[in-house]
Amino acid sequence: MEIGLTHYLTLSALLFSIGLFGLLISRNAFRVLMSIEIMLNAVNINFVAFAHYIDPLAIKGQVFSLFIMAIAAAEAAIGLALLLLIYRNRVNIDIDSFTTIKW
């Protein structure tokens, strides 16, 4: 069977679900950040696959995936800075213990 758009979309859905699984199950905040990166990558695969199979001349999907990469880098930098700040104040990065602003 030839590899088509369906294969890439299914793979992307699988990766997204794996990222969601990691996001829900992890108690370590670093692992939550890594799971978010996996989910962003799943979305990127979708964009590039659509650009290749549906829009091969204007390649909007490729340009958009580059923008997503920049946003992901910004998100990782801010998230890690916040985590280091929390670690410096509390010496703990268990996500279940971040309850200071819980109402």
Next chain:
Amino acid sequence: MEFLESLSSIPFYLLAAITVICSLGMILNPNLVRAGFTLIGSFAAISGFYFMLSANFVAVSQVLIYAVGIVLVIVFAVMLCSLKEEASKVKDYIFASKPKAAFSIVISALVFSVLSFVIQSQDWETITKLTGASKYANLVDMVDEKYTSQIGYLMLNKYLLPFELISVLLLVVLVGVIILSKKEINK
């Protein structure tokens, strides 16, 4: 001939296996630093998909930004936190709370089944024909090498505003991270 056709799908399944196994390994590995390095395998395999989809520039940026940049930053942050005792405390985090594990498995399985149902219910071959991608199938080979220059052209013409916004965002992030992570001076 059919054998040759089935041979062409081997790289896809190989890369898919590497991606899925490395992603699952990242989630299940109790050692955080090793989990971060497992992520490199996943990102590298994804850049292989981009090469297969003839998106060369995106593939190289994937390696540069994700596989090297983001993973390295995350691993350095993990090392800065020196979570030796912490790691052993949350070592069996998957089995730490069984309802939570069951909940996450059910939710992610539900999301995957809904997504794959939606994907299967569309007739992608017809859509691909309607949008004319197959019409340009012979043209794509010609365009293939020009994708990189085309991306550069699009970034500085059609997508100039989002491009500039991204650069402003990166500047803001740079300043914000420095402000956040600098030590407070006691007065």
